[in-house]
Amino acid sequence: MSSHSYRLIISCPDRVGLVAAVSSFLAKEGGLLTEANYYRDPESNWFFMRQVMEANSLPYGPDELKSRFQPLADKFQMQWQLTDTSVPKRVVLMASKQSHCLSDLLYRWRSDEMKFDIPCVISNHNDLESYVSWHNIDYHHTPVDPEKKVEHFNTVEKLIDDSNADVIVLARYMQILPPNLCAKYPGKIINIHHSFLPAFVGAKPYHQASERGVKLIGATCHYVTDELDAGPIIEQDVVRISHHDSIPDLVRKGKDVEKNVLARGLRYHLEDRVLLHGNKTIVFE
Amino acid sequence: MSSHSYRLIISCPDRVGLVAAVSSFLAKEGGLLTEANYYRDPESNWFFMRQVMEANSLPYGPDELKSRFQPLADKFQMQWQLTDTSVPKRVVLMASKQSHCLSDLLYRWRSDEMKFDIPCVISNHNDLESYVSWHNIDYHHTPVDPEKKVEHFNTVEKLIDDSNADVIVLARYMQILPPNLCAKYPGKIINIHHSFLPAFVGAKPYHQASERGVKLIGATCHYVTDELDAGPIIEQDVVRISHHDSIPDLVRKGKDVEKNVLARGLRYHLEDRVLLHGNKTIVFE
Amino acid sequence: MSSHSYRLIISCPDRVGLVAAVSSFLAKEGGLLTEANYYRDPESNWFFMRQVMEANSLPYGPDELKSRFQPLADKFQMQWQLTDTSVPKRVVLMASKQSHCLSDLLYRWRSDEMKFDIPCVISNHNDLESYVSWHNIDYHHTPVDPEKKVEHFNTVEKLIDDSNADVIVLARYMQILPPNLCAKYPGKIINIHHSFLPAFVGAKPYHQASERGVKLIGATCHYVTDELDAGPIIEQDVVRISHHDSIPDLVRKGKDVEKNVLARGLRYHLEDRVLLHGNKTIVFE
């Protein structure tokens, strides 16, 4: 679980001998596998692997492993990465006024339930500043002037870049990122969205759900692309509702499902369990 | 549960004294309540009641009860009905080639798990004829000629009317009912629809869901109106899926959730637990 | 939702005319019902009611309402109470070292998602003191000396009494309350218990669950009685697990279900939705 490991993540065209080549390479180097996931997409004939090995089983470090693996990766035209679990990912959290997702992630962080670093929190409001500061985390309050959105997002971009972020989590950030930011961090920005997209597009989705008499409401955690709320889905869940639930009840139940879905989605991402394939994801739970 | 009862279903504008008036009336007549549900819609200020009383606690029959209740109903401008559990509802089942919903409902019927009569099954194919006939239920095979849809639905309408149906269940019937039929049986035609409406409108929803990489698929049971698949929702549910699920897997898992949701929705309807209010339902589970 | 209301909670032997008598009384006084739940237990022939009325619809206060209602309550041998939503319940939280339940309840409290007062937190460890204190809530650190359990629980009892508590929540308190404390606050102490009681009694339940290869783990929220973990159940839920889940994974997933179940159970209690009947509960969700 928390032992020092390397994770080798691979996607490439499928060929007979692919698993054999990778596993023979790892065996020859002495790598002790502790977890392995494989998936072949029958539509595209594409192959996906996630292999976790104990760092101590190898006589050298991750850079040497990477350079030894490179020829095999070239041969099979792999998209690949090797991650080192001793290096926590750096997660910038962006929030607005609502605290449910941010509070939940901060709890999981401070209780060591999830391992990651938080270089800073960015918010267009200062409501959550005191709470974040108690955790000794930098809080950047960058208000949004509707006339100066470009300047605002330039500031956001600079904060992200200065923080050397691996992941940006929109924890109910409530602002639409401009296309250039979405394009700059592909597969690195994670959003949580209420309701069933695209079931109730537009404003006040909970009111729409109530008027339609739906029996389930849900949340979707997805990567941000420049098409609004249509990026690859990482995780989803629902909660049952009834006519007894008022709009505030729906909002409250929605918050619970949102924060749980976001926490699961972020965990999968931090553990390198999410592989992108076009507009869909392979999630090795 | 299976004892002889009357169910009094009421919806009307809310007023102080409404519950008192109804319950005082029932108490004066000697009615022993075994189940009671009340709901006030705060938006519309409308009140909904469902009260179940033991038939034996009253010294007369349902017709006398109705005529004694009428003045109260008039005073409070009630929409109301009284149903007698000793008279099973007559349910016409309509199917096509797929058997999962039909088989499930026939099982629940023949094992007495749900109490209703089946005057006939109507289908545009004969695939399920032998199976239905084993149950000693009439099977009407009415093929659809695309050039003669009007004639087809005239036949269907006549079969429904001849069977004196209280409810028509579209158990994966796969044909769109014409507006005149929808309008003729308001709140009496129950449909089951795969996927999340209106999430994936159009053809091949499971393919769309697979391409989008959704993590949940579901089914919606609703009353049919002339707006396609947009009628009042009775019941919904979902099942979790992953990238491992092929299209046939999605179809199979979808069938399971469809038949379970339809059976629950039909049960609520048969037990007079579903009250209509505009385009939403009050379901007294 | 947050409007000023009175809640009238009643349980008594069933009789024809009971609902009529209560609702006629309320109508005569002018009470506008906004929510009403009724249940008749067929085994014991006992009747349960929860009625919510707008405070402004009555021309006097709760004390006058109580004294006017008393004769009716006497006539029908009711156990009853009237609560005033403008008076938040006082909830003493007891915790140990684990923070998941406490953090969750503090979030719901500080975000006004649940309305209650917290006179103090009592803990046998000081791990959570700084976090609680940030909320400006008193934290009483009362270490447990195994040789002096009686003295410890005398201190706890005094703290509870001094805080004028309506509810005591054992938010993973990890100490068994002595029988005299259990007996002193019947129906007022709420506990959360991991796993499926009594499925894996004894120590290390997650290890036992893992060895047995169970596919679901859960949590139970219940009232404390002097029979360990066997009091009336308020709420339960489960989460799916698999062989991939290590013991730490089980513990983590167990924490999520524990805190969600406890929050739901406490909400039901605070909203007077839980009626006790012997060793079971009627929960008007």
Place this chain on the structure above:
Amino acid sequence: MSSHSYRLIISCPDRVGLVAAVSSFLAKEGGLLTEANYYRDPESNWFFMRQVMEANSLPYGPDELKSRFQPLADKFQMQWQLTDTSVPKRVVLMASKQSHCLSDLLYRWRSDEMKFDIPCVISNHNDLESYVSWHNIDYHHTPVDPEKKVEHFNTVEKLIDDSNADVIVLARYMQILPPNLCAKYPGKIINIHHSFLPAFVGAKPYHQASERGVKLIGATCHYVTDELDAGPIIEQDVVRISHHDSIPDLVRKGKDVEKNVLARGLRYHLEDRVLLHGNKTIVFE
């Protein structure tokens, strides 16, 4: 999905190079992998594999593949089997009076949703004979004389052996198999059990659940061992209940969860997704 495949199922002590050896062997023979699952149990250091390859990708049949693989299996001390998806497993169904599980499995069989052969149904009652016979399946009615249990189970054993069964499903068979039968077919007899084992042992579990006021009831599908209802768990699920549910409601909801859990468990077994490891299972869903 339904293409012709071989499934290679392996469990053995873990060693560096194990996956490499197996996948290199398969690659050398030309086997095209379409599905692969691996799991290493960290407690016992045991390794589990399930690999599915297209039959057409190999130039010879399954017997040749087995004999070529044997040396590798010996070297790594493997417990292993190779199954051929063109040979459906033979499933003997045993039932009593209740039809919910049997009807459900027969539906999935006749609609080709699950691929298996049914050599016969064995029952100690004749209630389901007509229904089974409509499917052209042999029905053996073997009543149980409490004085002659040994003879009864001798008959059952002979029927099982004559039918050349691969799997025996106790679809609510309601009789306890004698230890000699349990021992004769290890990992081949699948049972479905109501409620949460061992939560409510003894008679009338639904009554016990109702008296205790539980909020969830469930079902467990497991392999039969000579310790009653304590064999390795294949699948479990629950359904939510409330005080509104009468005992018949609990029984009905229990039936739904039982049949769904049994169907899922049997599917996993038929697709060789369940690997036994002591008293627990590895289920490659």
